[in-house]
Amino acid sequence: MRPLPSEAGLGTRAIHAGEAADPSHAYLNPIYQTASFRFDSLAESEATFAGKRAGYFYTRNGNPTIAALEAKLAALEEVGLDEPARALAFGSGMAAVSAVLLALAEAGGQIISQEALYSATYQIEATLLPRYGIGVTFVDPSDPAAVAHALDEAGPRARLVFLETPVNPTLRCIDIAAIAEITHAHGALLVVDNTFATPYGQRPLALGADVSVYSTTKFISGHGAIIGGAVVARASADFCPWLELYRKHLGAVPGPFDAWLTALGLRTLHVRMERHCANALAVARFLEAHPQVAAVHYPGLPGFPDHALAARQMTAFGGMVSFDLKGGGEAARCVLDAVRLCVITPTLGTFDTLITHPATMSHFELSPAERHRMGISDGLIRLSVGLEDAADIIADLGQALDRV
Numbered sequence: 001m002r003p004l005p006s007e008a009g010l011g012t013r014a015i016h017a018g019e020a021a022d023p024s025h026a027y028l029n030p031i032y033q034t035a036s037f038r039f040d041s042l043a044e045s046e047a048t049f050a051g052k053r054a055g056y057f058y059t060r061n062g063n064p065t066i067a068a069l070e071a072k073l074a075a076l077e078e079v080g081l082d083e084p085a086r087a088l089a090f091g092s093g094m095a096a097v098s099a100v101l102l103a104l105a106e107a108g109g110q111i112i113s114q115e116a117l118y119s120a121t122y123q124i125e126a127t128l129l130p131r132y133g134i135g136v137t138f139v140d141p142s143d144p145a146a147v148a149h150a151l152d153e154a155g156p157r158a159r160l161v162f163l164e165t166p167v168n169p170t171l172r173c174i175d176i177a178a179i180a181e182i183t184h185a186h187g188a189l190l191v192v193d194n195t196f197a198t199p200y201g202q203r204p205l206a207l208g209a210d211v212s213v214y215s216t217t218k219f220i221s222g223h224g225a226i227i228g229g230a231v232v233a234r235a236s237a238d239f240c241p242w243l244e245l246y247r248k249h250l251g252a253v254p255g256p257f258d259a260w261l262t263a264l265g266l267r268t269l270h271v272r273m274e275r276h277c278a279n280a281l282a283v284a285r286f287l288e289a290h291p292q293v294a295a296v297h298y299p300g301l302p303g304f305p306d307h308a309l310a311a312r313q314m315t316a317f318g319g320m321v322s323f324d325l326k327g328g329g330e331a332a333r334c335v336l337d338a339v340r341l342c343v344i345t346p347t348l349g350t351f352d353t354l355i356t357h358p359a360t361m362s363h364f365e366l367s368p369a370e371r372h373r374m375g376i377s378d379g380l381i382r383l384s385v386g387l388e389d390a391a392d393i394i395a396d397l398g399q400a401l402d403r404v
């Protein structure tokens with residue numbers, strides 16, 4: 001492939017990065033749907049295994065289709081970054097999250113984490129990591145002093161700080177640059193789950209974080225067809241080989257076809273995100289004015305508590321909106337039963353508008369007290385605003401809210 005100019009914008013990178021010239025002259029990258037690669041001689045095999053000859057030998061260790069996706073993911077995160085990035089694709093967002101947590105901490109180490117997180121991440125930290133001697137301190141990172149205090153307490157055991165911003169499902173935002181400074185002053189690494197924003201809306205590495213983590217199941221692949229994940233870091237980071245080791249030996253690789261579908265979806269990320277963001281703002285404004293709605297959570301609304309921070313650190317406010325109903329859980333049930341266009345499903349980031357009840361869906365495994373601490377009431381509804389005509393999404397929500 002001819003190299004992209006270093007000043008190429010995010011859209012150009014989404015379309016062209018990682019699109020290698022295949023010997024067959026195929027217009028689209030071919031799918032190398034194969035478990036392994038064969039050799040003409042033992043000498044060729046030996047040279048490949050030893051890294052003395054360019055080439056692949058086994059898909060869990062590497063595959064051209066997966067490498068093409070990784071090149072595209074890295075190129076997106078390099079916008080605004082002064083050095084090359086390295087991306088690793090995983091078989092799910094949770095495989096990516098767990099590999100990062102395991103590779104960057106070890107027995108006796110301490111993780112400082114936001115508590116209001118995607119529920120599976122929270123559960124790995126709260127219940128699984130302590131079984132292996134990795135401690136976790138939960139803090140509210142909207143108060144940087146609380147993070148500094150937890151890092152002070154952990155002392156030399158501190159390994160990493162884990163954030164998710166905007167937070168699923170309350171959309172609260174955390175100051176990445178401020179937390180990066182505190183984290184680095186304590187000799188630890190900052191990991192940010194950037195699933196909601198995508199590199200179109202926020203680039204954690206350029207803001208000072210060490211690792212961006214993604215569930216590529218969502219906006220990155222964009223079509224709800226695959227489960228996948230990714231980790232992106234500066235290529236020079238000394239922990240990159242550890243991440244690779246964990247990925248290949250724990251076996252958390254994506255299948256080649258899933259990687260291909262993800263790269264295909266990624267080619268339109270910027271166009272999809274532009275429409276997701278515009279529709280989300282229109283929906284948020286409509287909800288804000290509705291008498292049944294107690295509060296709307298969207299970083300793009302001037303009245304949202306974290307709007308000024310979001311405007312500073314995000315390049316777009318994203319396609320996720322959530323709102324609290326005055327009528328609580330009963331009202332939420334009524335709205336979900338009444339929508340006709342919005343699809344009731346626990347995922348997010350696809351082309352259609354998706355509606356979720358976090359208390360009984362994405363966060364159902366947590367106790368009421370944990371949900372309360374995370375700001376998830378029974379009357380909270382989460383929307384992944386799709387690419388339909390905004391007027392039709394608003395009309396559907398309007399008729400559903402009128403039944404409350």
Ligand code: PLP
Binds near residue numbers: 094118168
């Ligand atoms: N991180 C966030 C913010 C998520 O919303 C999710 C899933 O919803 C994940 C991680 C986990 O991703 P996956 O379902 O692809 O394993």
